[in-house]
Amino acid sequence: MRITVIGAGTMGSGIAQLVATAGHDTSLVDVGEEQLRRGRASIEESLRRFVAKGAVAESDAEDILERVLTGTSVAASVADADIVIESVIEVLEVKRAVFVEAARYAPADALLATNTSQLSITAIGAAIPVAASRLVGLHFFNPPVLMRLIEVVAGLESSEEVIERALEFGASLGKETVLCRKDSPGFLTSRISALVRLECLRMLEEGVASAEDIDKALKVGFNWPMGPLELGDFNGLDTYLHILESLERTLGDRFKPTVTLRNLVSAGRLGRKTGHGIYTYPES
Ligand SMILES: NC(=O)c1ccc[n+]([C@@H]2O[C@H](COP(=O)([O-])OP(=O)(O)OC[C@H]3O[C@@H](n4cnc5c(N)ncnc54)[C@H](O)[C@@H]3O)[C@@H](O)[C@H]2O)c1
Numbered sequence: 001m002r003i004t005v006i007g008a009g010t011m012g013s014g015i016a017q018l019v020a021t022a023g024h025d026t027s028l029v030d031v032g033e034e035q036l037r038r039g040r041a042s043i044e045e046s047l048r049r050f051v052a053k054g055a056v057a058e059s060d061a062e063d064i065l066e067r068v069l070t071g072t073s074v075a076a077s078v079a080d081a082d083i084v085i086e087s088v089i090e091v092l093e094v095k096r097a098v099f100v101e102a103a104r105y106a107p108a109d110a111l112l113a114t115n116t117s118q119l120s121i122t123a124i125g126a127a128i129p130v131a132a133s134r135l136v137g138l139h140f141f142n143p144p145v146l147m148r149l150i151e152v153v154a155g156l157e158s159s160e161e162v163i164e165r166a167l168e169f170g171a172s173l174g175k176e177t178v179l180c181r182k183d184s185p186g187f188l189t190s191r192i193s194a195l196v197r198l199e200c201l202r203m204l205e206e207g208v209a210s211a212e213d214i215d216k217a218l219k220v221g222f223n224w225p226m227g228p229l230e231l232g233d234f235n236g237l238d239t240y241l242h243i244l245e246s247l248e249r250t251l252g253d254r255f256k257p258t259v260t261l262r263n264l265v266s267a268g269r270l271g272r273k274t275g276h277g278i279y280t281y282p283e284s
Contacts, residue, residue: 002082003024003082003084004027004077004078004084006085006102009035009039009236010142010239010273012030014046014143015085016028016039018145018173019085022172022173025069027069029077032072036071040065075105080107081106081107085113085138086099086113086115087140090242092119092124092246095119099112099128099131103131112131113138114135117243118191118247121156121158122155133158135155136154137153137180139190142235148176151179153180153183154182155183185247197240201232201258202258204260205258205259211227238265241262
């Protein structure tokens with residue numbers, strides 16, 4: 001299949017790597033060459049680690065990378081796509097604009113999917129009334145190549161056929177799937193994850209414990225593979241702030257971001273990607 005991934009950031013580059021590894025011809029799109037260079041570099045780095053561990057043969061890694069073409073034009077890269085996966089920043093208007101263009105130039109039977117963490121699929125689809133039945137949420141987890149789950153989210157207008165195609169596509173990538181049948185803010189996963197992580201940020205802000213001990217408590221006591229604060233840094237604190245602001249608007253005060261989180265983002269301390277977030281990453 002031909003798959004176009006729009007947005008070459010933390011998630012888009014990982015999704016492109018995942019679908020190229022599954023053998024699909026992949027187009028990765030972003031607004032500029034610098035973003036595409038970074039997206040490609042992160043795929044290369046990830047493949048290098050798989051090769052070093054013996055999980056992927058060197059020649060396969062080269063083939064995977066060759067299957068990923070990059071470009072800055074949505075119109076050109078969706079022209080022959082079977083599936084379009086949008087993974088741009090978590091801002092409704094930006095996503096809607098991307099889908100207006102994608103729906104205009106993609107084939108009339110292409111599956112349109114958004115990797116939004118919590119925005120309404122129905123609200124995104126309202127920007128493309130003629131194609132809204134072909135739009136679903138396809139919510140990957142970070143990093144997409146390793147995480148086992150894909151959450152499929154049905155918008156009000158999503159057709160049963162498209163929901164079925166999305167579930168089958170997720171399974172074909174070797175993932176488990178869950179279906180969020182009712183399009184509601186935060187779906188099944190982001191809603192619960194945001195609350196736990198926010199409570200950890202509140203404890204940090206109140207001085208209840210150090211970041212290290214809050215993370216250790218969740219990892220050792222509750223078997224989280226990564227502490228919630230580490231996870232915030234890993235996923236990007238700016239993305240997390242967008243998610244909380246949006247959930248606060250739809251679900252109320254219990255999702256209100258902390259002052260510390262706002263300060264970190266204002267200071268450009270976005271987590272691993274900037275070398276500094278709740279923790280510091282000298283290697284970045
Ligand atoms: N980070 C995570 O852990 C995570 C997990 C699941 C889902 N998501 C969702 O995935 C999406 C992307 O998140 P991310 O963490 O990769 O963000 P990111 O900031 O790392 O990357 C976003 C990319 O989108 C690009 N972009 C912005 N506007 C664009 C446009 N009009 N056309 C093409 N590219 C454009 C940016 O240049 C950037 O490279 C968001 O909707 C987010 O909620 C994120």
